[in-house]
């Protein structure tokens with residue numbers, strides 16, 4: 195295969211046999227995404243696909259406008275539609291790069307919806323994979339952190355495709371040079387105060403030792419496969435040892451203790467994230483603390499969840515303190531996961547935790563088979579300080595309370611986790 199054929203094949207492998215009618219391409223003007231644009235445009239011409247290009251101006255560097263002008267000129271020459279979105283939304287808090295990236299995906303998503311696109315190409319390369327892997331290594335990551343990016347990922351209905359994860363940045367630069375296509379070199383790529391830039395430079399020293407971008411990207415891909423296997427194994431283990439009951443997770447403690455440590459850890463992480471609705475897993479040290487508590491049969495808490503023991507069972511459930519001040523109206527979602535429905539037209543009603551006061555009014559609560567702590571954090575409907583109904587167990591007329599998406603989401607999320 196000649197050099198161009200390998201790059202064309204990388205694009206075709208992701209778009210055939212059924213190319214989309216319209217294809218989005220996200221282009222910053224840098225070498226990776228300019229090559230992506232040129233190759234996607236070539237593919238589109240052959241397969242009669244309409245190309246729509248988006249560039250996001252983050253307004254962070256004075257030269258960025260010139261880089262986008264380069265993209266605009268390329269698109270104008272080829273008759274491709276090009277749209278520039280501007281972002282100026284950083285509120286100064288948190289990490290600027292992270293905020294810019296999150297904003298970029300939001301803007302691209304919105305644009306794709308407006309144009310009626312279902313697929314958008316991104317230009318991440320094997321070098322990006324290698325740098326990320328090394329940066330994560332430096333933070334002591336495990337299999338998940340070292341795993342490669344997905345070549346295909348759905349975000350709010352739009353499929354993002356990264357055809358160049360096995361292609362190096364140098365190969366793309368060579369392509370651009372061969373075809374006399376201009377690209378912009380982002381000056382921040384020389385700023386070694388960025389961890390990624392420093393790692394990029396360090397990698398040039400490591401390449402002669404065999405740690406090339408392609409090799410490291412291969413390691414990341416292996417890690418991804420291992421992660422998928424571990425998730426699958428955790429899913430099977432969860433089916434074997436865990437049940438979901440009223441939004442809490444009940445685990446058979448003998449079977450749980452017999453699981454390999456990593457599978458047990460993943461199961462705990464999944465239970466905590468499913469219950470607290472968080473996007474980020476609990477810290478490794480926190481989970482290790484829970485694993486120690488499990489060995490000793492000691493009650494503990496982690497990220498808004500409580501872990502307690504009763505007979506043969508370990509229970510993981512929402513901690514009352516985490517929901518004490520969460521209130522909503524009937525008809526909405528409470529604590530990000532309970533859909534409480536009924537009597538929506540009565541403005542005097544609100545949903546809050548059952549709490550000690552509510553539980554005191556439910557003398558038969560032990561019949562439900564849940565630990566007291568799990569009962570306390572269940573949703574209840576209140577009128578002022580008066581308990582109207584605890585709808586998870588009380589099927590009073592017109593009331594219901596269900597986990598949004600169903601309790602099966604606990605198991606399903608183990609297989610779909612990216």
Ligand SMILES: Nc1ncnc2c1ncn2[C@@H]1O[C@H](COP(=O)(O)OP(=O)(O)OP(=O)(O)O)[C@@H](O)[C@H]1O
Pocket residue numbers: 219220221222226227248249250251252295298315316317318322
């Ligand atoms: N300003 C931009 N406008 C449009 N697309 C962009 C822009 N910046 C990046 N992209 C797209 O994202 C790809 C990856 O770029 P880059 O590696 O700089 O992203 P990142 O900030 O590391 O984000 P990610 O989390 O996706 O890795 C580019 O090849 C391009 O397709």
